[in-house]
Amino acid sequence: KAGVTQTPRYLIKTRGQQVTLSCSPISGHRSVSWYQQTPGQGLQFLFEYFSETQRNKGNFPGRFSGRQFSNSRSEMNVSTLELGDSALYLCASSSTGPSSYEQYFGPGTRLTVT
Amino acid sequence: AQTVTQSQPEMSVQEAETVTLSCTYDTSENNYYLFWYKQPPSRQMILVIRQEAYKQQNATENRFSVNFQKAAKSFSLKISDSQLGDTAMYFCAFMRIQGAQKLVFGQGTRLTINP
Numbered sequence: 088k089a090g091v092t093q094t095p096r097y098l099i100k101t102r103g104q105q106v107t108l109s110c111s112p113i114s115g116h117r118s119v120s121w122y123q124q125t126p127g128q129g130l131q132f133l134f135e136y137f138s139e140t141q142r143n144k145g146n147f148p149g150r151f152s153g154r155q156f157s158n159s160r161s162e163m164n165v166s167t168l169e170l171g172d173s174a175l176y177l178c179a180s181s182s183t184g185p186s187s188y189e190q191y192f193g194p195g196t197r198l199t200v201t
Numbered sequence: 202a203q204t205v206t207q208s209q210p211e212m213s214v215q216e217a218e219t220v221t222l223s224c225t226y227d228t229s230e231n232n233y234y235l236f237w238y239k240q241p242p243s244r245q246m247i248l249v250i251r252q253e254a255y256k257q258q259n260a261t262e263n264r265f266s267v268n269f270q271k272a273a274k275s276f277s278l279k280i281s282d283s284q285l286g287d288t289a290m291y292f293c294a295f296m297r298i299q300g301a302q303k304l305v306f307g308q309g310t311r312l313t314i315n316p
Contacts, residue, residue: 120303131306132303137302177246188298
């Protein structure tokens with residue numbers, strides 16, 4: 088099976104702009120979670136989607152949003168970008184079977200805000 | 202809220218040695234999952250090993266094994282016969298059984314295997 092894919096891999100944006108990141112889960116996986124990784128804050132949970140519904144959201148401002156499509160692909164959007172949004176954004180997917188708690192990560196999208 | 206603490210920011214050992222990475226966590230839950238993830242310099246996060254809290258037997262995956270002490274809320278990772286390819290950041294993570302798929306990560310340990 089193909090792994091989790093994320094596009095784009097690298098992105099440079101200017102403060103105030105908005106950005107959309109995409110994640111395609113492993114085939115058959117219906118849960119998609121997003122994490123932000125920064126040197127200062129480490130890995131922090133953004134949100135999780137299952138069957139097109141957001142099941143949980145981390146402690147991030149409303150500028151961070153996401154959605155999931157019927158094919159389980161997910162997108163996250165960050166509006167009004169700030170310098171502090173520069174980070175590696177990781178997407179992870181998991182199945183619904185006995186190992187549904189195992190998350191498999193994509194390579195990440197490196198976002199740089201200037 | 203759950204917290205995960207990795208007290209060793211960096212470790213360095215020689216190839217073929219055994220190394221143990223420490224992790225402690227805090228939770229009021231009785232059933233949960235614990236994980237060790239590896240993030241090599243290429244940045245792809247890889248699941249190394251998992252442990253279900255309701256299982257007393259420590260998990261083992263080839264050269265990787267854990268020492269799970271539930272009462273002490275400790276979850277250490279032992280890497281035997283370390284290899285150059287084990288060089289990476291290692292993250293300990295916690296997940297509740299109930300509710301959404303949300304991993305709570307420690308700050309990570311940077312492990313370097315020297316030739």
